[in-house]
Amino acid sequence: MVRKIQLSHLLDKWVILIFLLMIIFGWFNVYGASYGFHQTNFWSFEYRSGKQLIWIACAFVIGGVILLLDGKYYEQLAYIFYAAVLVLLAITIVVAPNIKGSHSWLVFGPVSFQPAELAKLATALALAKYISHPGFSLSKRQDVWWVFGIILTPFVLIVLQAETGSALVFMAFFLMLYREGLPGILLLIVSILIVLFLIVLPLSEVPIYGNVGSLGFLIALSIIFLIEIGAVVAYERDWKTARYFLLGGILLFGIGLLLQMSYDVLFNQIALILVILSSLYLIFLFIYKRKRAYIWIALFAIGATVVSFSGDYFFDHVLEQHQRTRIEVVLGMKNDPQGVGYNVNQSKIAIGSGGFWGKGFLQGTQTKLKYVPEQDTDFIFCTVGEEHGFVGSLGVLLLYALLLFRLIYIAESHRDTFLRVYTYSIVSIMLFHVLINVGMVLGLTPVIGIPLPFFSYGGSSLWSFTVMLFILLRLDVSQKMRFR
Amino acid sequence: MINDKLQNRKFVIGGLIVLVVFIYAIRLLSLQVFTSSYKVLADDNAFYKRILFPSRGLIYDRYGKLLVYNRPAYDIMVTMKEISNLDTTDFCNTVGITKEWFVQRMNDIKDRHINQGYSPYTPQVFITQVLPDDYARLMEKLFHFPGFTVQRRSVRDYAYDVAAHTLGSIGEVSRTTIENDPYYKPGDYVGISGVEKSYESVLRGEKGVQILLRDSRGRIKGSYDDGKYDQQPVTGKDITLSLDVELQMLGEKLMQGKRGSIVAIEPSTGQILAMVSAPSYDPKLMVGRQRSQLFQQLNTDPERPLLDRSIMGRYPPGSTFKAANALILQQEGITTKDTRVACHGGYFVGHFKVGCHIHPSPLDLEGAIAYSCNTYFCTEFRAMLDSKKFKNIEQSFNAWRKDILTFGFGQKLGIDLPNENSGFIPTTKTYNREHGRRRWTSLNIVSDAIGQGEIIATPLQIANLCALVANRGYWITPHIVRSIEDGNIDPRYLVKHVPPIDKWYYNNVVEGMRQSVIYGTSRIASFGDSIVVCGKTGTSQNPPHKDHSIFMGFAPMNHPKIAIMCIVENSGFGATYAAPIASLMMEFYLTRKISPARQGLETTMENTFLIPNYGSKNSIVAPAR
Numbered sequence A: 001m002v003r004k005i006q007l008s009h010l011l012d013k014w015v016i017l018i019f020l021l022m023i024i025f026g027w028f029n030v031y032g033a034s035y036g037f038h039q040t041n042f043w044s045f046e047y048r049s050g051k052q053l054i055w056i057a058c059a060f061v062i063g064g065v066i067l068l069l070d071g072k073y074y075e076q077l078a079y080i081f082y083a084a085v086l087v088l089l090a091i092t093i094v095v096a097p098n099i100k101g102s103h104s105w106l107v108f109g110p111v112s113f114q115p116a117e118l119a120k121l122a123t124a125l126a127l128a129k130y131i132s133h134p135g136f137s138l139s140k141r142q143d144v145w146w147v148f149g150i151i152l153t154p155f156v157l158i159v160l161q162a163e164t165g166s167a168l169v170f171m172a173f174f175l176m177l178y179r180e181g182l183p184g185i186l187l188l189i190v191s192i193l194i195v196l197f198l199i200v201l202p203l204s205e206v207p208i209y210g211n212v213g214s215l216g217f218l219i220a221l222s223i224i225f226l227i228e229i230g231a232v233v234a235y236e237r238d239w240k241t242a243r244y245f246l247l248g249g250i251l252l253f254g255i256g257l258l259l260q261m262s263y264d265v266l267f268n269q270i271a272l273i274l275v276i277l278s279s280l281y282l283i284f285l286f287i288y289k290r291k292r293a294y295i296w297i298a299l300f301a302i303g304a305t306v307v308s309f310s311g312d313y314f315f316d317h318v319l320e321q322h323q324r325t326r327i328e329v330v331l332g333m334k335n336d337p338q339g340v341g342y343n344v345n346q347s348k349i350a351i352g353s354g355g356f357w358g359k360g361f362l363q364g365t366q367t368k369l370k371y372v373p374e375q376d377t378d379f380i381f382c383t384v385g386e387e388h389g390f391v392g393s394l395g396v397l398l399l400y401a402l403l404l405f406r407l408i409y410i411a412e413s414h415r416d417t418f419l420r421v422y423t424y425s426i427v428s429i430m431l432f433h434v435l436i437n438v439g440m441v442l443g444l445t446p447v448i449g450i451p452l453p454f455f456s457y458g459g460s461s462l463w464s465f466t467v468m469l470f471i472l473l474r475l476d477v478s479q480k481m482r483f484r
Numbered sequence B: 001m002i003n004d005k006l007q008n009r010k011f012v013i014g015g016l017i018v019l020v021v022f023i024y025a026i027r028l029l030s031l032q033v034f035t036s037s038y039k040v041l042a043d044d045n046a047f048y049k050r051i052l053f054p055s056r057g058l059i060y061d062r063y064g065k066l067l068v069y070n071r072p073a074y075d076i077m078v079t080m081k082e083i084s085n086l087d088t089t090d091f092c093n094t095v096g097i098t099k100e101w102f103v104q105r106m107n108d109i110k111d112r113h114i115n116q117g118y119s120p121y122t123p124q125v126f127i128t129q130v131l132p133d134d135y136a137r138l139m140e141k142l143f144h145f146p147g148f149t150v151q152r153r154s155v156r157d158y159a160y161d162v163a164a165h166t167l168g169s170i171g172e173v174s175r176t177t178i179e180n181d182p183y184y185k186p187g188d189y190v191g192i193s194g195v196e197k198s199y200e201s202v203l204r205g206e207k208g209v210q211i212l213l214r215d216s217r218g219r220i221k222g223s224y225d226d227g228k229y230d231q232q233p234v235t236g237k238d239i240t241l242s243l244d245v246e247l248q249m250l251g252e253k254l255m256q257g258k259r260g261s262i263v264a265i266e267p268s269t270g271q272i273l274a275m276v277s278a279p280s281y282d283p284k285l286m287v288g289r290q291r292s293q294l295f296q297q298l299n300t301d302p303e304r305p306l307l308d309r310s311i312m313g314r315y316p317p318g319s320t321f322k323a324a325n326a327l328i329l330q331q332e333g334i335t336t337k338d339t340r341v342a343c344h345g346g347y348f349v350g351h352f353k354v355g356c357h358i359h360p361s362p363l364d365l366e367g368a369i370a371y372s373c374n375t376y377f378c379t380e381f382r383a384m385l386d387s388k389k390f391k392n393i394e395q396s397f398n399a400w401r402k403d404i405l406t407f408g409f410g411q412k413l414g415i416d417l418p419n420e421n422s423g424f425i426p427t428t429k430t431y432n433r434e435h436g437r438r439r440w441t442s443l444n445i446v447s448d449a450i451g452q453g454e455i456i457a458t459p460l461q462i463a464n465l466c467a468l469v470a471n472r473g474y475w476i477t478p479h480i481v482r483s484i485e486d487g488n489i490d491p492r493y494l495v496k497h498v499p500p501i502d503k504w505y506y507n508n509v510v511e512g513m514r515q516s517v518i519y520g521t522s523r524i525a526s527f528g529d530s531i532v533v534c535g536k537t538g539t540s541q542n543p544p545h546k547d548h549s550i551f552m553g554f555a556p557m558n559h560p561k562i563a564i565m566c567i568v569e570n571s572g573f574g575a576t577y578a579a580p581i582a583s584l585m586m587e588f589y590l591t592r593k594i595s596p597a598r599q600g601l602e603t604t605m606e607n608t609f610l611i612p613n614y615g616s617k618n619s620i621v622a623p624a625r
């Protein structure tokens, strides 16, 4: 009795409130998305909205059970659980039937279940436990190998199930590792390279005004050149070298403009010459001044340039046609409403037609008439956009932001490493899901089939996120009880 | 220390969350608030506008007899995705098609190059306009063939097998029409000839629309908002023609086996009473599945049954034109009632010769009209052209031409039917080109006096001249539609056109035409003693072929009720065929019967076949219905 009163008293009200709001609003959207014209009995369990009610009820039961268990079990059982899940994943590869090309679902009669969902939780717990060992440090090579191993083993197993989308979620753990001390520069460099890749690909065929070169390469090389200058300024804390660079840049482009009158000058080539000359100068400075920083900056510039060009090469010569078209569509390179981009195009139409206030509950024609594929699972955000408009969509995004901020607050409010690592893992996973899922629906990120937490139809995903969240709540309560 | 430093990274992670929300919010804003095209795209996606076709207006004759009405036709439709366990042999037998045709047709339907709007989920046309017998048989067994349904559409049917040219037909709308008028969509039916074409906007009504919701695979999911935005179709308006269908039937009977035309006008109103063009065809041939094949057959028929000779035929008006010239010559002060000209078998100047037949000589104006004396009109016409009144021949010719145009020659009269021909009245340019500038004399163009030479007129224009004479001074643009349901006919069909000829000059022409019937060339045209008939024969020379026989006339002489023109191609002198046919028409129109004394004449005319080895109407035998 006392325990229960304490529990409900110590539970984080904000998280509970946001969780309930999401579950309820999510159900209404599943209801809206699966609502048909000849459907009269909406409560019938034959329909998805009815089924989702059962999943939600189960989720509450599961959440309750988790709260009643002692928080210390999760830490104690983390490795065993992790190992068990790895075995399960391995078994799944062999046993699972082929469903839409992937072998990731275990089917028990009417119930099917995706072990990959459990793997996220297991990995989060295992990482939390490993990192919370006293003496752990990311500067120790051995620790780094272990951490990478814990992340990559389930990743590889899930890729082997041909569920690349779910596997990619494991990349989210690197955000948690950043909080735990992974050098920020690694994160930054990787992000920059991805951005360069994304700029060059869609724009490499786009000519600069007047047809004087490729816009994509010009932008990419200009960014590299500016980063070079920035890095030099940051290192020298002086504009002396940077001034030469800028002067050289203006001079080269000026000559280019003059020559333009009588010769065909490609401006992206001028930018390339600029990057090469500046890198050579930096190598000269390294030899002359014996300062390592120069060679790093030069190597970054050269590496980034190679990535930019290799992106184009890789795209044209390494990728297979279907992979190419998929990337092309995502990057807006081809306007092809009936082809691969059909899903994204229809989803943009559905969201765009919602307007500011939306069409109203159950009034969305696009989702109701099944123009949007997977409209109650991966594309559930379409229904939000169509029926509840900009207001509803932004509301949902803000709700997620609020939840994640609250979780970060909880993580940082205790001095417990296990709780912090676990919570940041959950934050990273959820952020990744929202980023990819909503981005895909908005036509900004690749079409990767991962669900929107608490919104998408389906038991596996709902339960998995509920379990993650309630374990976190339970750990929070335990911490609060310990320091009372 | 280190831990505290790392703790600051929560701000980086928090900032990342804010950044994601911010970027996505901007994307949402641009999709939902600043782009409006998605709403249109969404509507195009979801709303299926089913067109509700109005029933087309009916067509009646001047006495209220129904001529054209609608009858249902049945198209067999196929929905590919709903076909299951089809017994192809049974189906083909039921519908009356071969298995090869079935396979070919199914492939054509699925081929998006041929059938652009193909969807396996929506009904596609399999066969159009199934015969009623096949339809009845199919309806009994339709439930055996899932995927096949029947769609009702409305086609035209005809109560009489006459007036095909005038009534016209409907057919699938052409690409050009669709491009010019957004009302029409591919597959719509539209008037393509005759009244159906010229009164298309009246007859068609207005299409309605039913807004249905359609899912991503084209399946209909129900009505949108309980049909709140649906529009009911507006039925087309009925029209009443001025045509007398019984007169028309008589006319077509009399003209069977011949080439030519009859145009009968009520002079006081300009309403057309009958309009015959022979050879002709049964309007029912232009309906149904056999249409394109029969059309092709008629189109290649050497006697050109599809040509409406009454408004498109180009003929020299011959001696009927003398009536027009008599009016001008009097008005110009050249000829008076008592002007006499001697004629000895023709008009001779040097080597130039226009023949004339035997008649008393000399003749005055009335006599010259009655006996159709060529010499008289050639002499007087030249007198006008060479008159001292005018500076030169160009001036005198232009004066004549100006007058003749006011009678409606040389231009389209403006009948409410498509494709009217304008005929031709030569200009000074014509002669300058032919003879050299000012190098032509009155003698060069003297055949204009007797309606030969370069002068070309349509039967309608000649009938209109007759109406002008009958009215003694005005004509109203001939038209075929008498009234429109809930509407008015075009006001231009109420305007009297008055040529600049003094009224009493007409009396001399009327008197000449009267005498022509009493003792002149038109004697055969007289019937009964109670009705006074006026007429004028003509022979339209058509070298090297045989002359056309022409007659124009009106009756009764005072307060005329009918003005008529008849031309029978290559049949010789006007009195042979054209005059008797026209007079039978007038008799029937005025008395509603043919007197027993003239029934023999009627039979003779009816049974005269001038086109060798040819059907009564055209080269094809109409299929049994």
Ligand SMILES: [Zn+2]
Residues within 6 Å of the ligand: B343, B344, B345, B346, B356, B357, B359, B372, B373, B374, B375, B376
């Ligand atoms: Zn004579």
